[in-house]
Amino acid sequence: MIDGKRVIAWTPYGRRRTYSILIRHLQRDVERGLIDEVWAYMNTDPQGQEDDIAYAHELAAEHPGWFRIKHRPEGVDLGNLPKQRYTGLAYREMTDTDTVYLRFDDDVVYIHDDAITNLVRARIQMPAPTAVFPVIFNNAIVSHFLQACGKVPMEWGVVNAYCMDPMGWANGPFAVKLHELLLDHIERNAVPDLFLYQDFPIQPGTQFSVSCFASLGSMYADLDQPGVLVPDEEESWHTVHHPLATGAPNILRGDAIVSHWSFFPQHPFLNNTGLLDRYREIADKAVA
Known part of the structure; x- marks a missing residue:
């Protein structure tokens, strides 16, 4: 609970490989009293993801006080849509008026110590926006603002304020550099050096990759x-x-800073690095 509001962190869940990193940060903030519940909204295939599904149930058994498994609502015709389209149905469970809901992709692999508090307080103080986003490393529009504030070098490739910008969304070597920059700051305990100078409005109608945001029940x-x-x-x-x-x-x-691991065009580049192992080591220390 933060400033009298319950806080529920939820994820369209699918991948053990990265969620096993995210859950360590969420557990840290549950234990700090910042997050009341963590929801895994199951967005998995029954065949081919048996290990991913089993891991979610392991977490539910290990943390019955705060970890919840959620399922798609019954009686809704899902048609033949790809499973990524099902996640919008999850909001039918998010109507508690005294709760702030924090959405995380299941491949968010870092949450700064102050991110939850700062993001939730901003959400409470600014009720008008639909969504309040943190600084998401590896998000094209965020990278645009990081460059505008001198936090990410223009020499790496200029990123425009477009959610699928070829450099900020699809360029693997650029993503590698972003993660290396953030990891260096994490390991030096210098993440606040990457804070933006101010909050920035995202004009209505601007599509934005929703890897993480805060919204109101x-x-x-x-x-x-x-x-x-x-x-x-x-x-x-x-x-x-x-x-x-x-x-x-x-x-x-x-x-408020978090890190999003990868968009699919970046997978071949990022998966050939040891960067995810560095994030895992940091996450393990968060609840050591």
Whole structure:
């Protein structure tokens, strides 16, 4: 709980490989009293992901006080959509008006010690935006602002304020450099040096990769059908449709830092490095 609001961290869950890193940071912040519950919203295939599914159930058995497994709602016609489209259905469970919900991709592999507190407080203090985002390393629009503030060198390749910018979204060597920069600061205990100078508004209608953001249960409760997004694709709803409907820009919070591992064009480059092992070592120390 932070400033009288319950805090629930949730993830469209699918990959043990990276979620086993994320959960260590979330456990740290549960033990610090910042997060009340952690939800794994199962977005897995019944065949081919048996190990991933088993890991979620292992966590539920190990942490019954705060870890919850959530499933897609019954009675909803899912059609033949790819499983990535199912995640918008999760918000039907997020209508508690006294709760701040924190969404994390299952390949967020680092959360700075102050990130949860700073992000949740920003969310409470600024109720108008649809979403409040942290500084997400390996997010194209965030990389654009990091370059504008002199935190990431332009010489690595200029990133424009577009969520699928060829450099910031698809370029593997650029992603490797970003992770190396952040890991160096983590290991030197110098992450605040990468904070942005201010919060930045994200203009309504600007698509933004939703690897991590904070939202309010009261917003979902006030929808025509509580918790039902229209359209139900969560990224479009949170970054394009609802901001355009309200006229309020989303906010990029400058003093909350997390790290997102990889977009699929970057996989061949990142998977051939030892960077994920460095993130795992850091995560293990978080709850040592």
